[in-house]
Amino acid sequence: MSKRSFIFLGILLGCSILAIMLYGLFFASNPKEIPSAQIGLKAKPFTVTTFDGKKISLDNFIGKPVIVNFWASWCISCRQEAHILEAAHQKFTPKGAVFIGIAINDTREASLAFIKRYGKTYLLAPDDKLGSISLDYGVTAVPETFFIDKNGIIINKILGATGRATLEEFLNEQL
Amino acid sequence: MVMMLIVGFSGSLFFLKADDMEDRVREISHKLRCPTCQAMSVKESDAGLSLNMKNKIREMLQEGKSEEEILTFFEERYGEWILRSPKKEGFNLFLWLLPGFLIVIASILLFRSLLKRSRDIEQKKLDPLSENEKKLIDQELNHYQSD
Numbered sequence: 001m002s003k004r005s006f007i008f009l010g011i012l013l014g015c016s017i018l019a020i021m022l023y024g025l026f027f028a029s030n031p032k033e034i035p036s037a038q039i040g041l042k043a044k045p046f047t048v049t050t051f052d053g054k055k056i057s058l059d060n061f062i063g064k065p066v067i068v069n070f071w072a073s074w075c076i077s078c079r080q081e082a083h084i085l086e087a088a089h090q091k092f093t094p095k096g097a098v099f100i101g102i103a104i105n106d107t108r109e110a111s112l113a114f115i116k117r118y119g120k121t122y123l124l125a126p127d128d129k130l131g132s133i134s135l136d137y138g139v140t141a142v143p144e145t146f147f148i149d150k151n152g153i154i155i156n157k158i159l160g161a162t163g164r165a166t167l168e169e170f171l172n173e174q175l
Numbered sequence: 176m177v178m179m180l181i182v183g184f185s186g187s188l189f190f191l192k193a194d195d196m197e198d199r200v201r202e203i204s205h206k207l208r209c210p211t212c213q214a215m216s217v218k219e220s221d222a223g224l225s226l227n228m229k230n231k232i233r234e235m236l237q238e239g240k241s242e243e244e245i246l247t248f249f250e251e252r253y254g255e256w257i258l259r260s261p262k263k264e265g266f267n268l269f270l271w272l273l274p275g276f277l278i279v280i281a282s283i284l285l286f287r288s289l290l291k292r293s294r295d296i297e298q299k300k301l302d303p304l305s306e307n308e309k310k311l312i313d314q315e316l317n318h319y320q321s322d
Contacts, residue, residue: 035254036254037251037253104224104227105224129230130227130234131227131230131231134227135227135228136252137252138252138254139224140210140211140253
């Protein structure tokens with residue numbers, strides 16, 4: 001191979017490495033934006049017993065928009081969104097929305113203390129020991145919130161603290 | 176005495192089976208990405224969700240599910256990114272084959288380059304001396320002879 005070919009290949013290799021680096025810096029996916037494999041699919045059904053002893057099933061809420069929020073008492077971002085979720089619940093549940101909070105990898109005592117501290121009053125229940133519901137929804141971290149339309153289809157997922165605007169936009173559309 | 180031997184043998188079999196189970200859990204969890212700390216495998220991660228996944232793998236193995244069924248279970252819920260190795264199909268096949276293909280191409284190019292070089296050397300040996308080269312040789316010979 002001639003010297004010129006070697007130089008050409010070297011430049012090509014160098015440019016390829018540079019292109020990959022630039023892609024990684026500016027265009028690679030934000031981990032928060034990894035799309036859920038569940039979007040567009042029917043939300044997986046679950047039945048839970050709330051912290052105050054009530055048995056609820058997701059299937060009972062077909063015909064209503066449902067917000068399913070996965071949280072934990074040790075989660076910092078969950079503290080940020082606690083007031084936002086509670087405020088949205090107060091505003092939209094009387095209009096027909098449903099808010100369900102599923103606590104994962106948490107103790108009952110810590111969950112109850114968190115609920116009391118942040119004044120959460122919507123439907124709140126622990127996941128089972130295997131975290132089956134969180135696995136079924138493909139939860140990657142807490143908090144993670146799933147937006148389920150009236151037909152039971154997941155149309156959006158937010159990783160991290162949910163914003164008021166996002167909640168209101170979805171619920172205003174649905175109700 | 177016989178009963179003790181039977182009990183002891185059964186106990187050791189139980190531990191062997193439990194070890195096999197854990198080996199399989201480790202093997203399968205190594206093939207899954209931790210959903211929270213995505214640079215690590217589920218096997219390496221102590222994140223809560225990874226521990227849940229390991230327990231789920233164990234439960235599914237106890238139910239008699241195969242490795243493929245378990246990996247499919249997680250892929251359906253998380254998406255293909257949960258698998259640490261791209262599946263050998265579609266565009267991913269290109270990723271799997273590319274390194275081997277590049278090695279083959281590089282080997283062919285290297286072989287051709289070496290072959291051409293050895294041919295060039297052989298060719299130079301057969302070429303007759305030019306007039307200039309003859310003159311230079313004569314000059315050197317005269318120089319040594321006069322010494």
